[in-house]
Amino acid sequence: MKNILFFGGASMLAYMWTNNWKAKYNIFLGINKRSSENIGIKTIQLSNYNNELESLIKEFKIDIIINCSGLTGVEECENNPKRAEELNSFLPGQLSKACLNTSAKLVHISTDHLFNGQNKNMDELSKVTPLNIYARSKYLGECNVIKNNHNSLIIRTNFYGLGPSYRPSFSDRIISSLQLNREIHLFDNVYYTPIHVDELTNIVELLLKKNKKGIFNISSNERITKFDFGVLLAEKFKLNKELIKPINIEQKKDLVTRPEDMSLSNNKLFKEINYKVKTLQGQLSDLVQNY
Secondary structure (H helix, E strand, O other): OOEEEEEOOOOHHHHHHHHHHOOOOEEEEEEOOOOOOOOOOEEEEOOOHHHHHHHHHHHOOOOEEEEOOOOOOHHHHHHOHHHHHHHHHHHHHHHHHHHHHHOOEEEEEOOOOOOOOOOOOEOOOOOOOOOOHHHHHHHHHHHHHHHHOOOOEEEEEOEEOOOOOOOOOHHHHHHHHHHOOOOEEEEOOOEEOOEEHHHHHHHHHHHHHOOOOEEEEEOOOOOEEHHHHHHHHHHHOOOOHHHEEEEOHHHOOOOOOOOOEOOEOOHHHHHHHOOOOOOHHHHHHHHHHHO
């Protein structure tokens, strides 16, 4: 059984991911300040990752590191660029270097936020054109990973699923609002290709088994607005979709500039591992089962 260390072990993604893999792998959660809600999973307290990474990998015989850590708030990154650089750019590079020196495999989680939103269904070779500090820091993180260790796997994605109580996901927030009979406003001019975390983790597992490296988009086949996704979600959960109101992103004057189209092409997955991604309807059926 492989030993897997999740960096950012208390993150929303690590919480959802480990629930899928804890029966199949020996999992460690690398945590700093916040503890995880995952029950029965071993934790490692991370204090100074600059000095302890390689010794930590050797001590716990780590085979795979999955980097879920990062500063993900777009406004937060804009207000704290040094912290964004540390977590989104510098740390991934240090992790990839440590993995190279210890023969562990790195899976680095990136983002779909890297482009200017002028085109749809961007692939892995599309030119990166970041609009804000979050996007620039995440792209620099990718560059540092590749520069230090060509064997690393970089995942560009935008996921949803059943998150922890302290960090509800986008889909959680929609479901919760509708269950409480509250109105919710969602952008009708922001497009993306969301993937359910169960599908995401299944695909990463396949990529690891085939020892793939480099950048892979893991996304749904359907390009959809945030508003239409909310409506689809409401229909699947039999909630009142009339409570979901469309709003244009330009109406939110307090937001940092961000792309209006973050859709990704997943054609490379089919070409390289012969994987056909589930439809959004199929993914949302899995989400209903999670609940």
